[in-house]
Amino acid sequence: MGNPGLPKLLTPEEAAAVLGVTPGTLAIWRCTKRYALSWVKIGRKVRYREEDLATFLNSRRIKATVPAVPWANDRH
Numbered sequence: 001m002g003n004p005g006l007p008k009l010l011t012p013e014e015a016a017a018v019l020g021v022t023p024g025t026l027a028i029w030r031c032t033k034r035y036a037l038s039w040v041k042i043g044r045k046v047r048y049r050e051e052d053l054a055t056f057l058n059s060r061r062i063k064a065t066v067p068a069v070p071w072a073n074d075r076h
Helices: 012-019 023-032 050-059
Strands: 040-042 045-049
Touching: 012 023, 012 045, 012 050, 045 050
Parallel strands: none
Antiparallel strands: 040 045
8 A cells, every 4th residue: 555656665675576686785785885776764674765776777787789790791
């Protein structure tokens, strides 16, 4: 049951499952600021906004390129 206009907040366990890492890895990333992954602190609780996870995943995207191969046009 969400509130309209408010972002959906995920627990570290839920966020870790989305990203394919462990909650411990997320804790290390928060502590070391290794990646630009935002989180929300509510008292002692840490939460991740769904939209921040999407932004993080998009920022890590590597676009594949097809290299030109010199022999592609050779017809032997």
